[in-house]
Amino acid sequence: MKAALLRAFGAPLTWEEVQTPVPGPNDVLIQVMACGTDGTDLKLLEGFGYRPELPFIMGHEPAGLVAQVGDSVRDFQVGDRVISYNFFHCGRCHNCRRGREQICPHLDRILGVRGVPGGYADYLCIPARQAVPIPSEIPWEDAAVLCDAGCTAFHAVDRARVKLGETVVIFGVGGVGSFAVQFAKLAGARVIAIEQSANKVHWAESLGVDVALDASVVDVSKEIQHLTNDWGVDCVIDIVGREETLTLGVNVLCNGGRLVIVGYTPDSYSLSGKHFAQNELEVIGTRCGRRRDLDQAAQLLAQGKVRSIVTERYPLKDVNAAHQRLQSGEVLGRLVLDIPQQPSSTAS
Ligand SMILES: [Zn+2]
Structure with missing residues (x-):
C-alpha cells in the first residue's frame, strides 16, 4: 500500500x-x-x-x-x-x-x-x-x-454542563471550536465566540453563534460586560489555552462560573485562590473524549443537527x-x- x-x-x-x-x-x-x-x-x-x-x-x-x-x-x-x-x-x-x-x-x-x-x-x-x-x-x-474534533468538542460541552439559557464564551473556532459552538447551541446556550480575524468571525457566524467577536479589533472583556449587563458569563470554554485567554476567561466569568480548559500551550497561569474561593469558580480540564462522546457526536451529525x-x-x-x-x-x-x-x- x-x-x-x-x-x-x-x-x-x-x-x-x-x-x-x-x-x-x-x-x-x-x-x-x-x-x-x-x-x-x-x-x-x-x-x-x-x-x-x-x-x-x-x-x-x-x-x-x-x-x-x-x-x-x-x-x-x-x-x-x-x-x-x-x-x-x-x-x-x-x-x-x-x-x-x-x-x-x-x-x-x-x-x-x-x-x-x-x-x-x-x-x-x-x-x-x-x-x-x-x-x-x-x-x-x-x-x-469526528475522531478528534467532534469527540473532543462533544466531551468538552458535556464536561462544561452547559444548560438551557446559559451564556457561554468559546475561545477559538478552529476544528474543535467549530463543533463546540454548535453543540453548545444545541444544549440551549447563548454562545459568544471569540476569534482573531474577520474571516474566522464570519465563519463562526455561519455556524450559528449568537455573537462573534474579533479579539484583534475589539476589547473582548468590555464587549462581554456589555452583552451580559455587567453580570459575566456562566461558562468559558477555552480551546486556545494561552495565558491571555485563561486570564480573560476567568475575568469574564460570573460568580459561580466555570472555566473549561480544552486547548493548551506551554503557557501557565497563576490563579488567585481568594478569587476562585470567594466567587465559587470552577476549573474543569477536559481531554479528547470517551467512546460514547464519539458515538453521540456522530448521531448529531447524521441527524443534521450540526453542520459540516x-x-x-x-x-x-x-x-x-x-x-x-x-x-x-x-x-x-x-x-x-x-x-x-x-x-x-x-x-x-
Ligand atoms: Zn484503564
Missing part, C-alpha cells in the same frame, strides 16, 4: 510503498477513505509534544471501510463504515471501568500519534474494539473529523502541501485529506 511516512522530525513526509498491515484475530483492517489533519499533526512533524518512534504513519482522524476482519471479530463485517476511537486504553483500571477511558493511566498508544500507525495511508489496522460504526448519512470527510466543519480537501499524496496550508493558520474549520478509491484487493 501507499503511505506518507514521517522519517525525520522537521522534514516533509515521504510518499512510499510500504507493507499493508495484516490483521490479528481481534483486529480489523480498514481501507482509509478520508483523514483529517490539525495542529497535533503539525506538532508531530516537528517532534514537539509527542515523539513517536520513526518511521511513523501519522493521521489521527481516519474514516474508512472495513476491508478484512480477524477470525475472532464478531461485531464488524467487510464493508462496514467505521471511524477509530484513538485512545488504546487498558479496559481494566478504575477509570476505564467508570467509562472514563481517555484518562486511563495506562494509555500508552494513541492512533496516528504514538505507537499505532494512523490514517495517512491506504490502510490501517486496529483492534475491533477501537472501531466505531458510523451512519451511512455521514460523508467520509465529515466522519473523519470541513472546508478544504487535498489528496493524501499532497499531504505536505496540506500541512503548509494548515500552517498558514487560515484554514476555516477542518482540512481533510482524501484517499482515492482503491481496488478492493489488499495485496501488497
